[in-house]
Amino acid sequence: MEKFNKKIDVSIKIIIFSSFIIFVIFFLVTTYQLYKNGVDVCFVDDCLGNFLEYYENTLKIPPATLAILTLIFLWHASNIYVHTYNTTHKNNLNTQMVNTQTTYLNHYKNFSEILDHYLSKVEFISIQSIDKFEFYHFIHNDSVNGDFNISQRYNEFIDDINNNILNLQNNPIRDKEYRFHIDEIVKKFSMIGFSLPNCPRKEFMKIEFNCYILLNLINKSKNIKEINSPSHCF
Known part of the structure; x- marks a missing residue:
């Protein structure tokens, strides 16, 4: 000029x-x-x-x-x-x-700190087994642009978990079939950044149960529907 x-x-x-x-x-x-x-x-x-x-x-x-x-x-x-x-x-x-970028980074930092805090309250799940970045963006898929609403896919993920729990309550699976359930849960949780071990039933039940506890802690802090009690894990 x-x-x-x-x-x-x-x-x-x-x-x-x-x-x-x-x-x-x-x-x-x-x-x-x-x-x-x-x-x-x-x-x-x-x-x-x-x-x-x-x-x-x-x-x-x-x-x-x-x-x-x-x-x-x-x-x-x-x-x-x-x-x-x-x-x-x-x-x-x-x-x-x-x-917008500053707000996004602060929001992600806050989420990361809350997740670390909740992880200290559960067992059998380590910080290393969760990709925080992937988990955060699965819940808030448009946060980079300033939209911090809960994503539709995360709500659908919770609904899918609840439907699966309800189905297991009505149709208990045998020990021989539990391997398919383990594979399915490992695959589902990999979508949100969780790396779960494919281990024997008794060990996996503890891991699965604590995953639900962790998610419910996160969901409660964000006013998201909770996961039903997984009776098949007891």
């Missing part, structure tokens, strides 16, 4: 200088022609009308120059306004983006 202003300043000076030169040339040429034709030129009131008539074209130069300069000024002023508006708008967007 500074270079543009310098160009405008130079252009205005050129126009003024050129207009002055043209005015002087026209004035001298007109005066010479009048003198050549034997017409007396005077600048007193008695012959002012003749003066205005003879120098009519010459006297049009200053108003024309002023009109051109006015147009340039208005055009330049509009450019300054547009530039200022765009700069302000861009700065506002940048500020908004920075604020």
